[in-house]
Amino acid sequence: MSSEADAIVSAVIAKWCAGFAKLDAVALSSLYSTNAFFFGSNPKLYRGRDGVADYFNGLPRWRNPNAAFSEVNAVQASPDLINMAATISFDLAGERDDLVVKMSWVLIREDGDWKIVNHHASSQAPLI
Template sequence: MDEESITQVLEQYAAAVFGKDVDALLALYDDDVRVFDLWDVWSHQGADPWRESVAGWFASVGDERVGVDFDDVQTLVTEDLATVHAIITYRDIGPDDVEQDSMQNRLTWVLGRRDGDWKIVHEHTSAPVNGETFKVNLQRY
């Protein structure tokens, strides 16, 4: 996996989220993916539970769309395994194409080569918790 391949995965992820395309998004993931998501469920094991979660997320935004930006992307690549970690920003975009709100997460992906293609085999998103208020900080300062 080279820098161009990583960029393609990031761009495909952003396009699938913006288009609320569950199939395109899930095509980036291995069937046996394990996801540690920031929201609701402790972990998702396998593509089917992750598909259900993603479909619920996309349905919850209604007429809005979600823009995705990646910052501070760093990678480590071997022949059949790659890690990607970055800061990801999700932007709520209203029907009038105006940004309504945004939030940031820390993102780590582990990608494995599957039949010649790179697939996300593990995803972990997180955000720091304020030690005094116990509130999650969804904006990087």
């Protein structure tokens, strides 16, 4: 992982976790590209910032949500593209069972800033 890609991904993760802790759909959707594809915790494909906001606005209003990223891997695939994979542990303070998912993001440089253009969450449990 390059130090530049690591720093960029770390900054986006910090903003994402802060937004998730407040379930702030506006703050979270601002981290995504206008052309984003988003697969979250349900089968629907959400598109663009409005779709991302719809997803986060549709989540239950947990009192104290927390997300922690681990096993973060990032690579700068081109000057304007970073590929990231990680594990995210969601602590929902006993309001539902804790959730651990695999996450992949593709970040692109858009209007001088780094935005998530592809977000894919999947089960950590083997499917096959």
